[in-house]
Amino acid sequence: MASSASTKSIFPSPLISSSSSSFSESRSSKISNLSFLSSSSFGTKPNNNNNIKLSCQRRCFVVNSVLKTVDETKQTTQTISKNNVVGNEKPTILVSEKLGEAGLQVLRKLGNVVCAYDLSPEELCAKISTCDALIVRSGTKVTRKVFEAAKGKLKVVGRAGVGIDNVDLQAATEFGCLVVNAPTANTIAAAEHGIALLAAMARNVSQADASLKAGKWLRSKYVGVSMVGKTLAVMGFGKVGSEVARRAKGLGMNVIAHDPYAPADRARAVGVELVSFDQAITTADFISLHMPLTPTTNKVFNDNTFAKMKKGVRIINVARGGVIDEDALLKALDSGIVAQAALDVFTEEPPAKDSKLVQHENVIATPHLGASTKEAQEGVAIEIAEAVVGALNGELSATAVNAPMVAPEVLSELAPYVVLAEKLGRLAVQLVSGGSGIQSIKVVYRSARGPDNLDTRLLRAMITKGIIEPISNTIVNLVNADYIAKQRGLRISEERVTVDSSPELPVESIQIQISNVESKFASAVSEGQISIDGKVKYGTPHLTCVGSFGVDVSLEGNLILCRQTDQPGMIGLVGNILGQQNVNVSFMSVGRTSRRQKAIMAICVDEEPNEEALDNIGAVAAIEEFVFLKL
Numbered sequence: 001m002a003s004s005a006s007t008k009s010i011f012p013s014p015l016i017s018s019s020s021s022s023f024s025e026s027r028s029s030k031i032s033n034l035s036f037l038s039s040s041s042f043g044t045k046p047n048n049n050n051n052i053k054l055s056c057q058r059r060c061f062v063v064n065s066v067l068k069t070v071d072e073t074k075q076t077t078q079t080i081s082k083n084n085v086v087g088n089e090k091p092t093i094l095v096s097e098k099l100g101e102a103g104l105q106v107l108r109k110l111g112n113v114v115c116a117y118d119l120s121p122e123e124l125c126a127k128i129s130t131c132d133a134l135i136v137r138s139g140t141k142v143t144r145k146v147f148e149a150a151k152g153k154l155k156v157v158g159r160a161g162v163g164i165d166n167v168d169l170q171a172a173t174e175f176g177c178l179v180v181n182a183p184t185a186n187t188i189a190a191a192e193h194g195i196a197l198l199a200a201m202a203r204n205v206s207q208a209d210a211s212l213k214a215g216k217w218l219r220s221k222y223v224g225v226s227m228v229g230k231t232l233a234v235m236g237f238g239k240v241g242s243e244v245a246r247r248a249k250g251l252g253m254n255v256i257a258h259d260p261y262a263p264a265d266r267a268r269a270v271g272v273e274l275v276s277f278d279q280a281i282t283t284a285d286f287i288s289l290h291m292p293l294t295p296t297t298n299k300v301f302n303d304n305t306f307a308k309m310k311k312g313v314r315i316i317n318v319a320r321g322g323v324i325d326e327d328a329l330l331k332a333l334d335s336g337i338v339a340q341a342a343l344d345v346f347t348e349e350p351p352a353k354d355s356k357l358v359q360h361e362n363v364i365a366t367p368h369l370g371a372s373t374k375e376a377q378e379g380v381a382i383e384i385a386e387a388v389v390g391a392l393n394g395e396l397s398a399t400a401v402n403a404p405m406v407a408p409e410v411l412s413e414l415a416p417y418v419v420l421a422e423k424l425g426r427l428a429v430q431l432v433s434g435g436s437g438i439q440s441i442k443v444v445y446r447s448a449r450g451p452d453n454l455d456t457r458l459l460r461a462m463i464t465k466g467i468i469e470p471i472s473n474t475i476v477n478l479v480n481a482d483y484i485a486k487q488r489g490l491r492i493s494e495e496r497v498t499v500d501s502s503p504e505l506p507v508e509s510i511q512i513q514i515s516n517v518e519s520k521f522a523s524a525v526s527e528g529q530i531s532i533d534g535k536v537k538y539g540t541p542h543l544t545c546v547g548s549f550g551v552d553v554s555l556e557g558n559l560i561l562c563r564q565t566d567q568p569g570m571i572g573l574v575g576n577i578l579g580q581q582n583v584n585v586s587f588m589s590v591g592r593t594s595r596r597q598k599a600i601m602a603i604c605v606d607e608e609p610n611e612e613a614l615d616n617i618g619a620v621a622a623i624e625e626f627v628f629l630k631l
């Protein structure tokens with residue numbers, strides 16, 4: 001920790017005339033692209049040739065939400081609109097599969113809703129670059145190609161249902177696109193369909209119905225089996241699985257379940273015993289599948305596992321076709337290991353018209369109808385529409401699939417710290433002038449709270465955003481922050497220092513250290529590394545330490561750091577130079593090691609000083625080095 005020197009702050013500077021241009025205007029213009037390899041190390045000025053736009057459309061749904069919360073702490077509203085996903089334009093929401101009207105109405109209140117069903121992959125790719133959001137069910141494959149074709153425009157994919165195996169989550173994360181689903185509204189529908197298939201299969205309802213309609217009366221052919229007293233193995237004891245179990249118990253079945261991740265007390269509450277995979281499949285008379293399709297569950301029912309089952313077992317699949325090796329199932333049906341199968345889902349949907357599995361006399365099949373009740377579809381439509389609208393409005397979604405979920409109360413508490421984290425990251429990277437590239441960043445959180453009471457993921461993501469965005473075109477948000485950092489070879493380590501302050505405050509201070517780099521402001525280097533500290537004061541982020549110099553400025557607008565020998569008149573000198581160029585000082589602070597020794601001046605300015613002003617500051621004899629930084 002840098003030793004703190006005495007500080008004096010002036011707010012606002014009485015020397016500087018006020019200016020009409022606002023923070024938001026200066027911020028929306030340009031941001032210095034301070035490359036790691038930038039050669040200037042002294043008296044740095046913004047390099048206009050290397051500027052990148054801080055785009056108004058920049059997507060920060062996560063950031064955005066945080067800034068919205070910050071608004072409540074009286075931060076600038078301009079910043080919020082700059083970062084707003086939607087900006088002034090209505091977002092375009094592509095709905096590629098049938099969605100309930102109630103959900104469409106929710107979407108129409110926010111954006112332009114385009115319903116285009118049965119798109120080919122090529123048509124979807126052609127359309128997607130104009131869309132801010134895409135809403136799908138299980139029939140649309142949202143592949144890497146779709147994210148590539150979106151060219152950064154697509155911010156959220158909403159899956160109107162549970163299974164997200166049709167969305168390339170890795171690609172979504174890499175492209176910083178949030179994926180949300182609607183995990184609850186179709187649970188009962190899927191469970192009821194499972195039970196419907198179980199009963200229909202046990203009593204040959206489909207086959208008997210078809211035969212009767214064909215003019216036959218085959219009572220002895222369609223003698224079924226009873227369910228009462230039989231053992232049902234529920235594979236995957238999640239939302240659907242547990243509802244199936246509950247219902248099957250009502251039918252008098254003995255229910256066991258296999259789910260390596262399900263809590264035993266939840267199973268006990270339903271009166272179900274959790275057992276191993278082998279125990280489940282070897283003892284069951286009926287096996288009902290309710291696990292997601294993942295690399296682990298892919299074809300988990302195969303020749304080997306069918307061979308272990310009780311001869312004459314009956315299988316229901318309302319989960320995903322891919323969890324069964326369909327060729328193996330066909331063989332097991334032919335050999336009689338599996339007496340019957342009831343399938344709602346298939347590896348390929350729709351399955352081939354002449355699919356031997358679908359045509360098998362001991363198979364009953366439905367075209368992926370598990371979620372298809374009126375009630376479930378209305379519920380799912382509203383659930384997903386609200387999640388997508390929330391995400392587009394910058395709220396953190398409770399159903400985010402590829403982003404850490406942060407509870408709303410944690411989010412609101414951390415809001416000002418999140419702004420601080422991003423600004424510190426942004427400042428720290430601009431202090432780097434060269435070296436072997438930024439590889440190792442350490443973040444030190446000083447807090448009275450224990451690790452369990454301080455979730456730093458959001459803060460780390462925002463530091464990453466602050467560090468990476470000024471030096472690249474990459475959009476960083478909570479979804480992709482860790483991925484982008486890793487991809488760029490950035491190691492961000494975190495340390496918590498327990499301090500004896502109020503645990504009411506989540507964080508007392510945040511320090512960012514960057515090692516193995518050179519700095520364009522040598523005074524920012526302490527013990528061989530660039531080091532800056534910040535705190536939240538009165539709800540706003542403050543810079544409190546640069547290298548080993550204590551300062552105190554509110555982080556708004558832009559920042560000038562000067563090092564000089566402590567002497568009278570310095571504030572006035574620099575203030576005058578800025579005032580002559582109509583640059584308004586919003587905050588100023590001086591930190592020094594000791595009287596008349598080295599000191600640094602931290603000056604926050606509303607506007608971007610022009611080259612002349614910066615040259616004039618550089619020409620002040622007592623100023624040994626200075627740097628201009630964009631916040």
Ligand SMILES: NC(=O)C1=CN([C@@H]2O[C@H](COP(=O)(O)OP(=O)(O)OC[C@H]3O[C@@H](n4cnc5c(N)ncnc54)[C@H](O)[C@@H]3O)[C@@H](O)[C@H]2O)C=CC1
Pocket residue numbers: 162163164183186187190235236237238239240241258259260261262290291292293296297318319320344345368369370371372
């Ligand atoms: N046919 C249809 O229309 C519908 C199908 N579904 C599918 O049903 C499945 C379950 O949905 P929910 O219950 O809502 O999801 P869920 O996430 O609540 O439950 C899934 C459960 O599977 C467990 N699981 C994960 N890996 C497992 C493994 N290797 N072995 C055993 N269990 C494992 C999880 O721990 C979890 O408890 C999903 O695949 C979903 O896509 C859901 C709704 C409708």
Ligand SMILES: O=C(O)C(=O)COP(=O)(O)O
Pocket residue numbers: 137138139160161162163164186368369370371372
């Ligand atoms: O929610 C799920 O996982 C389902 O399988 C439902 O799929 P669907 O929305 O009916 O295409």
